[in-house]
Amino acid sequence: MSDDSTPRDTRAALIAAGLHQFGRDGFAASSTRALAARAGTNVASIAYHFGGKEALRLACAEEVLDRIAAVAGPPQEPAPMPAGQATARLAAMMRALAMFLTRAPGAADIVSFVLREMAEEGPALDLLYDRFFVHKHRELCALTAMATGRDPEDEDTRLLVFSILGQAIYFRLGQPLICRRMGWTGYDEAQARAIADRMVANLHAILQAAA
Template sequence: MTLRPASSDTRDRLIQAGIRLFGEHGFEATTTRALAEAAGANIGSIAYHFGNKRGLYLAAARHIAEQLRARLFLGAAATPAPAEGRDAALKALRTLARRMVRTFTEDEECRQWLLLVMREQVQPGEAFEILQAEAFGLVQETLGGLIARLTDRSVDDRRVILETHTLIGQIVFFLIGREPLLRRLGLNAFDEAILADIESVITSHLTRYRRPPTPHASP
């Protein structure tokens, strides 16, 4: 077994503490002392690993982006080559949608990211630019590229952008609106049957892409 250096463990603990405290209290209200105490580290370790509190905040955003990319397997492999045709594109779209459903409903760490991400959505700053460039934008591009192919439109077509945003919103709301849904279902947590039903609901919305696109006019 290979043991990680203690400094690496400290860095990871500081990032996890940052995600939680920055999400709960915001950047300005979160002190370096509180961050260090939550991570079980000394205050000087923040300067050592990140330069300052803002460096830790941006590292927390970068960590979220990196982990989201890994969970969704974003990259060239997520998009089939054009020569593979509509069936391959639709299969890839369904696969990514299912992976997103599982990530946003089952992944406990993903739930811990929510408050920080929502703060950046409401008041975009430098951390939002990291999240957008290194994760959100890649999700939009990947889904948008598949939808564009299935609808015979440009990836920059306004309709494609809106359809992509709508699909993402439908899935992400199972994370944001988790508690109201659980209350309505009379449950304390999503079980496998509910997760399968959520997948089925989301993928059923993609059946419209089975049919070849009809001629359209750009909006």
């Protein structure tokens, strides 16, 4: 990091380093020295900006919440709407999520961080679940119910929403295999849009079958 970097720059660099290191190596195996080195700063800056490694972990979770909410919108309780409008809302969120996961800088580190936190079941997972995931999932279930005529809290409706979200995650995790099979070198803009189109088409088929 350059000498003229601001405290905000240093804080952001440490969060980016935390998302990468915690996601790749896990919390316990990520040393403060490695985190600081990746951020291009000194070890003392972790305590200065966050108070310690555990607080940096929670700051990383907060960053994940902010990034995902910026893409999919903050959780809300949707007002009743016609089936077509609910389907359009779901399709727009699915398209935005697909483009984020395939093209956004840092998306791979965000997914790795969340997966690692799920495996370790640490305090960051509680924050992600309690502050965002459970509420967003309920919103998606409510929209799915409006689109299909189902009960929003029926067990199968909740599982259906998980299955819709799962395909988006797979295109991020499976990128090396997908690119080999498709003959791609990576996800460029056109390929990301093709993935988003496929995911939205799948969404429409799933909702139609579930109605």
